[in-house]
Structures are given as structure tokens and as C-alpha cells.
Amino acid sequence: xxxxxxxxxxxxxxxxxxxxxxxxxxxxxxxxxxxxxxxxxxxxxxxxxxxxxxxxxxxxxxxxxxxxxxxxxxxxxxxxxxxxxxxxxxxxxxxxxxxxxxxxxxxxxxxxxxxxxxxxxxxxxxxxxxxxxxxxxxxxxxxxxxxxxxxxxxxxxxxxxxxxxxxxxxxxxxxxxxxxxxxxxxxxxxxxxxxxxxxxxxxxxxxxxxxxxxxxxxxxxxxxxxxxxxxxxxxxxxxxxxxxxxxxxxxxxxxxxxxxxxxxxxxxxxxxxxxxxxxxxxxxxxxxxxxxxxxxxxxxxxxxxxxxxxxxxx
Numbered sequence: 001x002x003x004x005x006x007x008x009x010x011x012x013x014x015x016x017x018x019x020x021x022x023x024x025x026x027x028x029x030x031x032x033x034x035x036x037x038x039x040x041x042x043x044x045x046x047x048x049x050x051x052x053x054x055x056x057x058x059x060x061x062x063x064x065x066x067x068x069x070x071x072x073x074x075x076x077x078x079x080x081x082x083x084x085x086x087x088x089x090x091x092x093x094x095x096x097x098x099x100x101x102x103x104x105x106x107x108x109x110x111x112x113x114x115x116x117x118x119x120x121x122x123x124x125x126x127x128x129x130x131x132x133x134x135x136x137x138x139x140x141x142x143x144x145x146x147x148x149x150x151x152x153x154x155x156x157x158x159x160x161x162x163x164x165x166x167x168x169x170x171x172x173x174x175x176x177x178x179x180x181x182x183x184x185x186x187x188x189x190x191x192x193x194x195x196x197x198x199x200x201x202x203x204x205x206x207x208x209x210x211x212x213x214x215x216x217x218x219x220x221x222x223x224x225x226x227x228x229x230x231x232x233x234x235x236x237x238x239x240x241x242x243x244x245x246x247x248x249x250x251x252x253x254x255x256x257x258x259x260x261x262x263x264x265x266x267x268x269x270x271x272x273x274x275x276x277x278x279x280x281x282x283x284x285x286x287x288x289x290x291x292x293x294x295x296x297x298x299x300x301x302x303x304x305x306x307x308x309x310x311x312x313x314x
Contacts, residue, residue, distance in 0.1 A: 036205055037286070039278040048102035049127040051112050054277045056104070057284040058198065061191050061299050065100045067306060074309035075176045079156065082172035088155045090172070091147040094140055097133055098126030108276045109229030111267060116260035120253070121233045180305045180312075190294045194287045201283040202276060211275040218266035224259050229272070232263050 044055035063071065076093065083090050101124065110116050115124040125134055153159075158170015169183060177183050202208050212228045219226055226232040238256045267273060288295060 036207070037282050039207070039282045043274065043277040043281050048105065049099045051101070051105055051115075053102040053104045054107055054273065056107075056277070056281060057288055058191060058194055058295075059104070061194075061295050061302075063302050063306070065102075067302075069096065070313070071180065071182075071305060071309050074180060074312040075173065077312055078176035078179055079172040082175050083152075083155055086155045086172070088152050090152065090156050091144045094137060094144065096126070097137060098129035100126050108273050109233055109267070110260050110264055111273060113261070113264050116264055117257060120256035120260040121235075121238050180308050181301060182305050184301060190291065191298050194284070194291060194295065197287055198280055198284040202280040205279045205283075208276055208279050211270055211272050214270040215266050215272050218269055219262060222262040222266065224262055229263060229267070232259060235259070 045052045046055050047053070072093065076090075079090060105111065106123075110121060112124070118124070148156075154171065156171050156173055158174055169177075174183070215229065216227055219232070224232065226235075235256075237252055
């Protein structure tokens with residue numbers, strides 16, 4: 001959708017990396033007219049797990065990994081009491097290993113030069129976790145899932161194995177979420193919608209498109225032909241499992257790592273992350289101003305839930 005009048009009439013579903021982005025009309029959030037807005041040349045960053053990551057305006061309307069862990073503990077405790085009353089026990093989640101990475105670390109594709117030399121486009125594990133620990137964690141998780149019988153799962157979720165959907169309202173988990181005030185799915189959707197709108201506007205911005213072209217030209221000089229970082233990260237060659245002999249897989253793995261290393265270098269050379277983050281920050285701020293009360297309601301919901309979680313865990 002390029003014309004603003006068409007955008008005001010429809011929603012379009014598009015794929016961005018591994019995410020399904022629902023594009024809502026710009027006019028719903030006080031869509032722009034005329035020239036594109038000026039951007040900040042110094043977008044905010046922070047260091048998480050030793051890696052600089054972008055900080056975006058809409059981040060403040062969610063919860064951090066540490067806060068999510070607190071909420072999960074409270075949910076487990078509340079749901080555990082409920083399950084015990086029903087004569088069941090829900091297997092405890094495994095203790096988190098290492099230092100969790102930020103979800104924003106790969107928002108604009110791979111950026112950590114150290115990680116890509118080892119993992120290419122595949123996700124790096126939490127900082128401080130060894131391969132042996134990951135293997136043991138996988139074994140323990142398999143044992144944990146084996147304890148989730150149909151009867152236990154239905155008591156916890158309110159749904160049996162034949163039921164589809166992702167409703168959070170049923171079973172003991174739903175009861176725990178209700179006690180924490182986290183059953184307002186429509187409130188969480190408001191933040192998702194704002195994120196999606198900001199991303200789509202950024203994609204369409206001439207400055208983001210221009211730096212995509214610069215990155216692509218840089219990659220071509222290095223021997224890699226991709227239109228943008230999403231195309232490089234999503235190359236099917238990196239994600240095909242079990243095909244070809246061991247030598248072929250090793251060769252593909254080496255090519256993936258070489259491509260990812262060049263990807264990061266080209267991003268640094270053309271200041272890719274700075275441009276994209278500056279543009280997205282501008283559009284997110286526009287959307288926040290147009291939907292301030294709705295988003296503030298979500299922030300207050302999280303604050304209330306964290307306060308109640310702290311009381312539960314005393």
C-alpha cells in the first residue's frame with residue numbers, strides 16, 4: 001500500500017522476518033501527510049548481556065525480562081495452589097540459565113560481531129551457557145513435558161489436546177492471570193498494534209529504503225546478493241535440516257557464518273541500525289502521541305500486575 005487513501009480503507013498482513021506483522025491504517029493513529037518527519041541522530045541504546053541494543057519508545061509499555069520472570073513466578077505459585085486443589089501438580093519450569101539477551105538485539109537483524117562468528121544467523125544462547133548445559137537443559141525439558149499428561153494440561157489450561165487456539169482465560173493458569181489482572185488481551189493488542197504500525201511506516205520511509213540499498217550494495221561487493229538483511233537472515237539454505245552429506249552441511253554452515261559476518265560489517269559501515277532506529281523512534285513517538293491514553297492504560301496494567309506479583313511472592 002503506497003497511497004494514503006488506500007491505507008485508510010484496509011489492513012494488510014505482511015511477513016517481516018519470522019514475525020507476522022499486521023498493518024493497520026496510518027489514519028487510525030493520526031497518519032502523516034506531506035513530507036516525512038525529521039529524525040533524531042542519536043537514538044537511545046543500552047548494553048544487555050554485553051551487547052549494545054536499541055531502546056525504542058514503545059519498550060516502556062511492556063515489561064523487561066526480569067519483570068517477566070517475576071510475573072512467571074507469581075503465575076506458577078497461584079496456578080500451583082489451584083492445581084493442588086484439583087489433585088494435580090504442574091511441572092515446575094526450569095531455572096533460567098545464563099544472562100538473557102534482549103529481544104531488541106536482533107530487531108534490525110544480526111548485529112553482534114562475536115555471536116555471528118560462531119552462530120551465523122542462528123540464535124545465540126544466553127551469555128555464560130555452555131553447549132553441555134544446553135544439552136542437559138533440553139533433556140530436562142523433555143522429561144518435564146512428559147509429565148504434562150492430557151488431564152494435567154487440561155486442568156492447567158482449561159483445554160484438552162484436541163482444542164485449538166491460544167486462549168489464556170481457562171484452567172488454573174487463566175485463574176492466576178485473572179488474579180494478577182492480566183486477562184485484558186485487548187489492552188496488550190494496543191501495544192502490538194502500535195508496534196506494527198511503527199514498523200510498517202519505517203519500512204516505507206525513504207531513509208530506511210535508502211540504507212537498505214546501501215547495505216545491499218556493500219554486501220554485493222563482499223560476494224553476497226540480498227535485497228535487505230531480512231532476506232539474508234531468511235535464506236532457506238541456513239534453515240534446511242538433514243539434507244546433503246556432512247561435507248555439504250559443513251560448507252553451508254561456513255557460508256552462513258561468512259554471510260552473517262559480512263552482514264554485520266556492512267551494517268556498521270552504512271550505519272544501518274542508527275538509521276532504522278532513528279526512523280522507527282520517530283514514528284513510534286507519533287503513534288504514542290495519537291494513542292496516549294490507551295497505551296498508558298497498558299502500562300498501568302503491567303504496574304498493577306507487578307505489584308500484585310510481589311505480594312504473592314512474599
